[in-house]
Amino acid sequence: MKRHCKIAPSILSADFTRLGEEVKAVEAAGADMIHFDVMDGHFVPNISIGIPVLESLRKVTRLPLDVHLMIEHPERFIEAFAKAGADLISVHVEACSDIEATLRLIRRCGVRASAAVNPETDARRALQVADQLDMILVMSVHPGFGGQAFIPESLDKLRLVRNELDQRGLHHVDLEVDGGIKVDNVAAAAAAGANILVSGSGIFAAQSYAEVIAQMRQRLAAVELLTN
């Protein structure tokens, strides 16, 4: 199965005083999509950005907007995020009372649907609804903050999810890994089955976004050769 890996900078680590410029800068540096973290202070112990910010960023980039909802009852806000320009919406299985209904709602809004699982959550909860998914998001840190260390057990989870997707012929379902991704571990995450690599501090803390993205691509290219 030919696998092309994508790099999704998480703007949680960008300079918020110049967010539009930061998004344009990672686009020019070769990013494939923009990862947009929404936190409500309930599902995670932090608050970040929301609908008006997404709407503003939609105007400054052509890249797909990958919206990661770390919020309770995400069904209440799907339509608003869709209208604001989301191309893909991830909801956490832990936060949904009816995950299937929420995924249907996302798709009805014309947006690609994804289920996210926290580090302590059994990935089978996302795999159970894999038929209705465009992507599964495996959290490789406890959600809520950028700049945390990658949890090594996440590699086993990625392998488990990728194997099951392959076995079921669900090759179109993307597998995203989010948290603690840096140049050093992109290859391990991709070899374990991830094809969308989110990186916040790994990219925005770098002097040159183009350089760090190129380094990531170089590491990923080696894995892509092996998996193709």
Ligand code: DX5
């Ligand atoms: C964590 C967020 C991540 C975060 C990743 O709650 O979901 O997207 O921004 O940041 P890094 O790459 O710094 O771990």
Ligand code: ZN
């Ligand atoms: Zn995220």
